[in-house]
Amino acid sequence: MPKDTGPEKTTGIGASPKRREDIRFLTGRGRYTDDITLHGALHVHFLRSDVAHGRINGIDTKAAEAMPGVHRIFTGADFEGVGGIPCGWQITDRHGEVMQEPAHPVLAQGKVRHVGDPICAVVADTLAQARDAAEAIVLDIEELPAVIDMKQAVQDGATKVHDDLTSNLCYDWGFVEENRDAVDEAIRNADHVTTLELVNNRLIANPMEPRVAVGDYNPATDESTLYTTSQNPHVIRLLMGAFVLGIPEHKLRVVAPDVGGGFGTKIFHYAEEAFCTFAARQLKMPVKWCSTRSEAFMSDAHGRDHVTKIELAVSKDGEFQALRTETYANMGAYLSTFAPSVPTWLHGTLMAGNYRTPLIYVNVKAVFTNTVPVDAYRGAGRPEATFQLERVIDKAARELGMDPIALRRKNFITEFPYATPVAVEYDTGDYNATMDKLEEIADLSGFEARLAESKKRGKLRGLGVNCYIEACGIAPSNLVGQLGARAGLYESATVRVNATGGIVVMTGSHSHGQGHETSFPQVIADMIGIDESMVEIVHGDTANTPMGMGTYGSRSIAVGGSAMVRAAEKIINKAKKIAAHLMEASEQDIELKDGKFSVAGTDKSVAWGDVTLAAYVPHNYPLEDIEPGLEETSFYDPNNFTYPSGAYACEVELDPDTGRVTIERFAAADDFGNIINPMIVSGQVHGGIAQGVGQALMEACVYDENGQLLTGSYMDYAMPRADDLPFFSVDHSCQTPCTHNPLGVKGCGEAGAIGSPPAVVNAVCDALQRAGHNITHIDMPLTPSRVWTAMQQSGGQ
């Protein structure tokens, strides 16, 4: 496949056509789940727990049931014998034991375990009636002490979130366990050990569109349909059908139409989806739920929430010798779909970063607390790995008196493939190239002048640089199966060529902002040599797409795109056979270029449309050799992860009187391998950086000690806005193509969110240290108040 050839290309791979889907999104003509109004649909309101932990002694729904418009009020008792919300990944701990896996009922049974845990569901003609009736329900809930702090939760005698588990410890994972003693010894004997304790702050994803579910049931055919805001409708169909409601796939359709952002939190199967599907079957009427923003804060899975101690052993001359980490990872009150995999396989396997550290040991203790479940959020495990590694390297450089960039370069992996001590093999990369590019686009040589200029205005200035690597293009099924995944992670595509030559690609990937409807056709157009407008992408409906695993983990182009390429290759092979027949030539001599099949060395040719028409009107057609029609499906299972990497630089200015940090410059040099649409890739990086800067400076999900969510609205949960960010300088011209997928692509969706938090924190620490403050770390988010407080305590200038 050709490489990105820059802006001069106007079509196919490497061109930047504008996103075709944006026309409907920006003109209010998208069709989101809440736009789906089925005739006679009932509305559901969930009565949710307002305490973090409590025993349900009684639920009196009598008065509420008599309220106007109420059809039925469901409680946990209605789900006796119905499956619970399943977890999709089982972790085996360092002692060979499987993780503790609590039940997760659709509606609370016996106990409530976090603020927002659904207790009752009121189904009524209108939403207002459902809310009115919910207020008439009399709950008798005995509030219990809540466990919020992870380290307290795992102490002996701590209140248990789940009475039937032995403790609040979900698992105690060691990786690579066989390395444990060797790592301990290397750290004991090291010239120098840099230690850092840090928090990776808990976040709430906040997609623009809140979650919505509409359940429908057709008694005539016994078929259920769920319309839902999902990143992976097939996964929801399998989990909900097989594990919760007992509906076989051929009687269950899941549709995820236009979805307004996911960022991971719409991967998971949620109770509200199962409820609406279940209630629609019970009541034989459609049932609709649309989350309020307040509900989203207390029911969407949260992200991050790690507390980590990391130690890096370094030789006198700056060679990394060993790395040891100990992390407490919050699971919340129940195990969300992929929660156990995030702090383990998506985190521990990344701890080598871009560096040749020979010995690594990662310990993760996953803990249940009386908080909303925590699961994957843009980057999922990899930002947590990158943050601690790049922060400890920065600290080590300062302790050793070395330049942070030089220390990194000294330890870069330079030969590929490279097998890390944490069980993954990087296929390609060139970390010096991205660092060189970064130094150029960030104008690092001009920093001193900018520093002087800031000083003149009474401001501090700092520079933070870091690298990142991520494992995405998730994932080889046989590998993840060994690691505890209860799913395969291939992707699928059906390429349907119509009689007159137009093409529909039905993909198992799902676009909820990524621009697949634009970028996927570029690949097909390039392969066949036709105009992109002849290609349409269909996704998001289990009824008309092959079984696919959806979009997360920067996997769509690397895995879904590869499936599409494989299917298109089958199409081209078959079309060549048809063309050979039409031109009475040998199949081996047929060439496809610019939408035309020609016979090599002759002027004979037939157009794409001639061949596609022949496939469906097979009058002059080799029926004895090949079937009519032109439609092919492929399932692509990658044989490795992909490993995008890059180098990021952030320059901040800091107001010493108030502690306020402003991002003045931000540069990102990424290696995503080959690139389909450079404009879309830049947009993905921009969005990722905005989220990473949000985490670093502004965002924090905060619970009080009783488990009340203090950041329950945008009045207290700070989202980054456009004026919090500078113009970004992004570059993805360093390209080491992936060696194992047909497009040579690596994926770009999460990079910005992975690479940017350490750059920001490194920059703030740099600014403070240049001003004489003895500050080696401040926990995110670096709000003005936190920075100012740290400055007061450090006693610098």
Place this chain on the structure above:
Amino acid sequence: MYAFEFQKPTSIQAAVEALKDDEAQALGGGQTLLPTMRQRLASPGTLVSLSGIAEMRGVCRADDGALCIGGGTSHAVVAQEAAGIYPGLAGLAARIGDPAVRNRGTIGGSLANNDPSACYPCAVLASGARIITDRREIAADDFFEGMFTTALEQGEIITEVRFPVPEASNYQKFIQPASRFALVGVMVAKYAGGVRVAVTGASEEGVFRWTEAEKALSDNFAASALKDLTVSADGMIADMHGSAAYRAHLIKVLAGRAVEAAA
């Protein structure tokens, strides 16, 4: 939101009559009240909208030179029409909330609500403005009685606010990162008779005057005059966005910046 009755009188007199009902609640621009009702945290039986009362809207100059703003005037109108007369106040209005808030929210509504982090109370107090209601005139110093509490009686409507125009003024707002309300806001206004300094966002008692700073600045209107002053953290708000000590510190920083910007 619960069901409610809705009235939209066109005169102050009619609004006063409508508000005599115990279940009635005046509605200004609705920027606080409507979200509260949506969350079912308020349930007035009748909403009496003041937005149909033409005599309560607009900006003009009184014979004594005071800037008069109708109680139903939106922040956006103040930002535009007061700019040439009282730029410190217009600048404050221009930075309240976002464009939607500024075009719906009214000065009367903001003052009647007296949110401890709101901007307008700070301007009213720093200017020694007079609050005109349907039944009386209230001095700024007598109007604000603590968080969300004012001297207004049940059913009393702010019809106008009269601001003496200062020689120099400035408002410095340090935003709370999430809500973008004032984490601390300080307004400094210099009059012939002396300097007034008001602080919002910081105190558990709501907006207040920093009298030590007023005295120092009345003697010497320069940021350096504040050098030896300190603000006690006692009684300051402490939350996840800032400690009491941080807010107390910001008051001094922002007051100095306001003086520099005004001078």
